[in-house]
Amino acid sequence: MSKTEAVRLAVRKTYKLYIGGAFPRSESGRSYAVTSSKGDFLANASKASRKDARDAVSAARKAFPGWSGATAYNRGQILYRIAEMLEGRRAQFVAELTEAGAKKAGDAVDAAVDRLVWYAGWSDKITSVAGAANPVAGPYFNISTPEPTGVVAVVAPADPLLGLVSVVAPVIVTGNTCVVVASERAPLPSITLAEVLATSDLPGGVVNVLTGSVKEIAPWLAAHMDVNAVDLTGVADDDLAVACEQAAAENLKRVLRPSAPDWSADPGLKRMTAFLETKTVWHPTGF
Amino acid sequence: MTTPLADVAASGATLRAFLHGLPGVDRVGADQRAKMLGTRSIKTTAKAEAIDLAIRMVDLTTLEGADTPGKVRAMCAKAAHPDPSDPSVPKVAAVCVYPDLVGLAVEALGGSGVKVASVATAFPSGRSSLEVKVADTALAVAAGADEIDMVIDRGAFLAGDYLKVYEEIAAIKAACARPGDEHGAHLKVILETGELATYDNVRRASWLAMLAGGDFIKTSTGKVQPAATLPVTLIMLEAVRDFLAATGRKVGVKPAGGIRTTKDAIKMLVLVNETVGEGWLDPDWFRLGASTLLNDLLMQRQKLATGRYAGPDYFTLD
Structure with a gap:
């Protein structure tokens, strides 16, 4: 070897899961190869098991009282902070989205940032729009207010960044916590987004990101008795969607x-x- | 006793000589063995059996200053029917309450077969005079407690006054006698291993409690951390095994405090089976002192039965 120029070894990122504010590998130890739209190898992503899903639900449940109890103003600020952090990593997201096959990656990142800012603004306004002071025939104040449902399991759509942000932001801005199953084909931007979430003052466990087989994980989340809602937006398989909806019926x-x-x-x-669930309070007046 | 151990407690010096003559505990070895046994994988039907056995071994405990009669009644109802929607769930071994609530618990459990255990002897610190401790015990026994959980005087133990600890345990054992009841109340001796500092002391305290007549040795009060760790339970199980070989008397073991998940409970059962054998895999000889553990056992049981992960919304709070 007569080569004099030292070759620097590339330091590659290990794509792991995001559960309870930490980045663990899958409990099962499995991973799967993620390829670009042209079929080139990009990285190995963790392949989450049902036990990872269970752990993620526990983390989301643990985070729920704190997150739902935070003021709407505070939640809005944190969502805005996520937008700021996302903006700061624009170049990284453009690169990852381009590898995943996005045509106008820059526009997608801008749209994702704008979407977060848009939802951040809704945090303290949704109560006024979805709630009401109801006129009743009696000496009562009758007030309806929207309340978060609880832990939401989300199957993210194929669009790896804008789609993901568009399903996660509306769930958490109102005070829910969630477990997200990322796009199976292009999971890498979702883990990078998890790094954004982890550095945005978002309490650990509010958003938990799993990568792997939707067909394998989604039914366990849909059947889990400690999950309060499921968002099946990204489920492409009709049979799987029906099975998930049936399983979800068990605890309504x-x-x-x-x-x-x-x-x-x-x-x-x-x-x-x-x-959101509507809570209505009757409060006597005139005494 | 006609065993060679009969004269050990003749004086403080002989007792001290005996306890300090016990072989030392290899700390690293004990930690590693407990850790290794904790990696056993117990699945499907074996897990189902382990869960039911663990439920049968639970001493459902509430030991708080805020215990109300209502809370104790609710806990007794749960002890007799841990999951009211599923009659196949076995009942727990016992409930464990403060002495003043024993009468209430006995009344609430009447005829269900669940035993009533009472802590006594100035629980949890044990800092009181012997007269008070004996009276505390006698009142709990008179109120109908089937089992007494006493704490040893850790101060005396750590100061090396083993004879005082021995005599105190013997006096409480005597106070457990009940007129018309041959065996009297069962005596569990709490060593509070979190305050004993070394594994050697755990072994010595175990032997001391067994020599003095304890029917069970129990790790902790649950008020001190660390509580029932695996290595400490391992050392106590070894002491129980060696005591049976030396004297022919079988003593039970009860880890308590810090056992919150089904996984923790199953690790304990593996430890029992590998250390003292199946003879102790029975609620008469091994108990798990816990409050939140029962809900986790029930959730795991339901997961095995339905195939769905269970949620805490569907079980009563501790």
Whole structure:
């Protein structure tokens, strides 16, 4: 070997799961190869097992009282902070999205940042829109307020960044905590997004990200008795969607059925209100 | 006793000589063996059996200053029917309460077969005079307690006054006698291993408690950390095994405190089976002192039965 120039070894990132604010490997020790849209090898991602899903639900449940009890203002600030952190990693996301086959990766990252800012603004306004002071025929104040449902299991759509942000932000902005099963084909941006979440003052466990086989993990989440709602947006297989919806019926989980909306369009309030429950209070007046 | 151990407690010097003559505990070895046994994989039908056995071994415990009669009644109901929606769930071994609530627990459990255990002797510190401790015990026994969980005087033990600890245990054992009941109340001796500092002391305290007449040796009060760790339980099980070989008398073991998950409980059962054998895999000889453990056992049981992960919303709070 007569080569004089030292070759620097590349330091590659290990893509792991995001559970309870930490980045563990899958309990099962499994991983799977992730390839680019052209079929080139990109990295090995963790292949989460049902026990990882169970651990993620425990973490989400543990985080729920703190997150749902935080003020709406505080939650909005943290969502805005996520947007800031995402903006700071723009170049990394553009590179990862381009490898995953996105055409206009830069626009997708901008749209994801804007989506977070848009939802951040809703944190202290959704109560006014989804709640009401109801007129009643009696000496009472009658007030309805939206409350978070609890732990939401989310199957993220194929769009690896904008789609993911568009399903996670509306769930957490209202005070729910969630377990997200990332896009199976392009999971790498979701783990990078988890790094953004971990550095955004978001309490550990509010968002938990699992990568791996949707077909393997989703049914366990849909059947889990400590999960309060499931968002099946990213479930492409009709049979799997039906099975998940049936399993979810056991403890009357709220279910958002699979859909493939245009993620760049105005999202509306539907995704927020889907995971809110209305509490109505009667308060006597006139005494 | 006609055993060679009969004269050990003749004086403080002989007792001290005996306890300090016990072989020392290899700390690293004990930790490693407990850790190694903790890696056993218990699945499917074996797990189902282990869960039911663990439920049968639970001493359902509430030892708080805020215990109300209502809370004790609710706990007794849970002890007799841990999962009201599933009659195949076995009942627990006993409930464990403070002495003033024994009468209430006995009444609430009447005829269910669940025993009533009472802590006594100035629990949890044990810092009181012998007269008070004996009276505390006698009142709990008179109120109908089937089992007495006493604490040893750790101060005297650590100061090396083994004879005082011995005589105190013997006096409490005498106070456990009940007129018209041949055996009297069962005596469990709490060593509070978290305060004994070394594994050698755990071994000595175990022998001391057994020599003085304890029917069970129990790790901790649950008020001190660390409580029932695997290595400490291992050392106590070894002491019980060696005591049976030396005297022919069988003594039970009760780890208590810090056992919260089914996994912890199953590790304990593996430890029992590998150290003293199946003879102790019975609620008469091995107990698990716990409060939150029962819910986790029930959730795991339901997971095995239904195939779905269970949630805490569907079980009563401790």
